[in-house]
Amino acid sequence: MDATTATLAGVVLALFGGVLLLWCAAEVRLRHRVRRRGVPAVATVVAETDVHGHLDSAPLLSFSVLPSVGGPGGGRIGELVLTRPRGHTPLRRPVRFAPGASVRVCYDPDRPCRAVLAAGEVGRAVVTDLLWSALGAGCLAAGAALLVAVGR
Numbered sequence: 001m002d003a004t005t006a007t008l009a010g011v012v013l014a015l016f017g018g019v020l021l022l023w024c025a026a027e028v029r030l031r032h033r034v035r036r037r038g039v040p041a042v043a044t045v046v047a048e049t050d051v052h053g054h055l056d057s058a059p060l061l062s063f064s065v066l067p068s069v070g071g072p073g074g075g076r077i078g079e080l081v082l083t084r085p086r087g088h089t090p091l092r093r094p095v096r097f098a099p100g101a102s103v104r105v106c107y108d109p110d111r112p113c114r115a116v117l118a119a120g121e122v123g124r125a126v127v128t129d130l131l132w133s134a135l136g137a138g139c140l141a142a143g144a145a146l147l148v149a150v151g152r
Helices: 003-037 051-055 125-151
Strands: 039-045 061-064 080-083 102-107 115-117
Touching: 003 102, 003 115, 003 125, 061 102
Parallel strands: none
Antiparallel strands: 039 061, 039 102, 061 080, 102 115
8 A cells, every 4th residue: 555545554553543432422421411310201203204214214203392491481381302312323223112102211301302212222232332442443443553653
């Protein structure tokens, strides 16, 4: 491999791997914080009519947000939120997310669209997080190895 090509490939792989690792860490931290400090709710899986929605592995969820204390809502029910849970990336949508099914979620009261599945609903999210992290670490290591090999 030409030195210029190897250097460029090393830089691209190292940057991709580093950014992927940072993204994974930020997502895991965000989901953990929302599960720990967020407001629990029960969401309903909404049926999607568009073709693109059926291709998304994360279900479209609908839930009511509690009104803020002292806010204009008073004692009324808050707004209805439609969102997809963060950190849900399987290849196919699990059967338990069929339209009409109830799912426990936690949401950030400051940004209700930032919702995550509750701890009992997560399933194999840890495995998915580990796979994305391994991909990032592998790309970072391959890029660093190429850069070291070119430097010699």
